[in-house]
Amino acid sequence: MFDIILTCFGLGEKKKIEEDEMVVFDISRYEENGKPFKVMELPLVAFRNVADFWDPNEQYQLSKLSKKSKATMKLAIKKRPSQLILAPPLKVNFNYSVTGSYHFHQPVYINYGLGNHPRFSPGFLDRCFQTVNDLKDLFNSEFRRIHFFPNHLSWEDLYRIVNWINQDESLPSIPVMTMATIKDNGMFFKILMENLEKNVHNFTIWGMERGQKSLKIRHNFEIKELYVNDTLFLDVDAFTSLKFSRANLRGVDIQSEEINEILMSWKMGRFGEKMELFYAKDIAILHLRAMLIGLEAELRDPRTAKRNILFPDGTPGWLYGGIDVKGANGKTATIWLYSYQSTNEDDPIPEECIQKYENAQRNWNRIAGDDGDPVRDAIFVDTHLTITFD
Incomplete structure (x- = not known):
């Protein structure tokens, strides 16, 4: 046990400090002949002002000295909105919404074992868990995100x-979960998905490539928002194994044939029971014929077909026209092509949109059928593809 000592100079006359009185220490008034005092013996209001100059790392370290110091720090820390991110094995991040991010690094000693899996110091995960619990208790912070680094964790660590x-x-569901790349032909991903028991609101995966063979996953929890980023050769089997409401693909090299496979799986009722949105950003070339083959798609007239929708960013709006695919569950998947989108229900349909629809309608059998080469109107370049389900 030891006391933290601060030396303050030129404090002048002693003044009684009430607990409800705000005290501000002016360092510029300190002089060399000042006397040290024990900061932990300051009245609470004065101690709160001193503690507010320390960053969360310093406040945390002081709270670990003793039960008394922890109790004092809990009373002294000004409660601000904050979030915790668990990113094993390297650190726990503590984020203040205003003042920034602070890292609580864990000591790690790496030895590589069989299969080139990293083996860390035996207690590092326990230290991560303890740090998260301590920070939640000390700062009244919300545990918001878990970030997995498969290349830095063994399967044993993952299970723990x-x-x-x-x-x-205290964590009924997981607000945000992220995973950087799938390794070992997706086994890390499979273990995570098949053992987790809590719903995830926002799940981001960097890299969902096919391994030596496609991956089939069974999981019981649900994902509200799925993000798949920076992926070559999307594993469609793995993707259609997931239970999600909304999917957003960015930087994913997805082909028209793969979109057809996803829609066909949905149409047959094999996946996507609760699916609301599929959004793929910046598809270089979209061959509509390859995407629609076998789906019995119907082209809708934007002048007569109107529905209320949510845009990918959650903004409400209206969709006129589009291409409809009926599912076995009675729902309709609407592809936002040959359509017009607006946030205002009373907006007139642009003449250009009507002309594109009429051109497509004349060639629809050639565009969506299987009796000839694709026509020019069936190829889209540099497009964002949006499909809604209702």
Whole structure:
């Protein structure tokens, strides 16, 4: 046990400090003949002002000295909105919404074992878990995100992390989960998905490539928003194994034939029971014929077909026209092509949109059928593809 000592100079006359009185220390008034005092013995209001000059790392370290110091720090820390991010094995991030991010690094000693899996110091995960719990208690912080680095974790470590998450009663669901790349032909991803027991609101995956063979996954929890980023050769089997409401693909090299496979799987009722949105950004070339073959798609007239929708960013609006595909569950998938989107229900349909629809309608059998070469109107370049389900 030790006391933290601060030396303050030129404090002048002693003044009684009430607990409800704000005290500000002016360092510029300190002089060399000042006397040290024990900061932990300051009245609470004065101590709060001193503690506010320390960053969260310093406040946390002081709270670890003793039960008394922890209790004092909990009373002294000004409660601000904050979030915790668990990013094993390297660190726990603590984010203040205003003042920035602070890192609580864990000591790690790496030895590589069989299969080139990293093996860390035995207690590093326990230290990560303890740090998260301590920060939640000290700062009244919200546990918001878990970030997995498959290349830095063994499967044994992963099982322990998932088990800890499942047992955390203060975390009914996971607000944000991210995973950087799929390794070992997707086995890390498979273990995570098939052992996690809590719903995830926002799940981002960097890299969802096919391995030596496609991956089939069974999981019980649900994903509200799925993001797949920076992926070559999308594993469609893995993608259509997931239970999500909205999917957003960015930097994903997805082909028209793969979109057809996804829609066909949905149409047959094999996946996507609760799917609301599929959005793919910056598809270089979209061959409509390859995407629609076998789906029995119907081209809708934008002048007569109107529906209320949500844009990919969540903004409400209206969709006129589009291409409809009926599913086995009675729902309709609407592809936002040959259509007009507006946030205002009363906007007139642009003449250009009507002309494109009429041109497509005259050639629809050639565009969506299987009896000839694709026509010019069936190829889109540099497009964002949006499909809604209702």
